[in-house]
Amino acid sequence: MTRSKTIFISLAFAVSASSIAKQPSPSTRGFHGRYFIDEIVGYEQVSGGIPEAKRLLGKTLVISANSIDFDGDDCKPDGGFKISEIETGTALLKIYGLNYLDAGLPAKTLLLNSDECSPVFRVNKYQILFGWNGVVVRAIRDDMQQRGKTRGTAVKIKK
Numbered sequence: 001m002t003r004s005k006t007i008f009i010s011l012a013f014a015v016s017a018s019s020i021a022k023q024p025s026p027s028t029r030g031f032h033g034r035y036f037i038d039e040i041v042g043y044e045q046v047s048g049g050i051p052e053a054k055r056l057l058g059k060t061l062v063i064s065a066n067s068i069d070f071d072g073d074d075c076k077p078d079g080g081f082k083i084s085e086i087e088t089g090t091a092l093l094k095i096y097g098l099n100y101l102d103a104g105l106p107a108k109t110l111l112l113n114s115d116e117c118s119p120v121f122r123v124n125k126y127q128i129l130f131g132w133n134g135v136v137v138r139a140i141r142d143d144m145q146q147r148g149k150t151r152g153t154a155v156k157i158k159k
Helices: 003-021 049-056 088-096 142-146
Strands: 033-043 060-063 068-070 073-075 082-087 108-113 120-124 127-132 135-141
Touching: 033 049, 033 127, 033 142, 049 135, 060 127, 082 088, 088 108, 088 120, 135 142
Parallel strands: none
Antiparallel strands: 033 060, 033 135, 060 068, 068 073, 082 108, 108 120, 120 127, 127 135
8 A cells, every 4th residue: 555545544534533523412502592482282181271372372481501481480400401312202202292293393303401491392493392381382483583484373282
């Protein structure tokens, strides 16, 4: 083998190894922001029902590095947040008893979780899904709300 081939193979291996080592782990930053509830996705076995669902529409959820604030109720997990990529179907069924396809989630997604706060599923770059008082809702990021790209405010009930 010539010296140039050896150098080329060594460089290719080094670039490949460094790209594997540098893959970023999921960060809470992708969840940070102010969200408005714009859709009711479903209900858990025990919930506040339609009256609670109507009350939640338009409410604000703010996610920061150390807390989740929902309509003035602040949750600061002692151990911080954990971000994980999950099989959505299994997790959503276990946590809320819902089918991920009915909820409009991808097969795999990121989950913002902690021991103290409600788990938050990432629907896409601009939307999240979470449960409150047994009502499972979808919320849209504030910057999308400002551009008029909301999905609407009608109550959509899926079971």
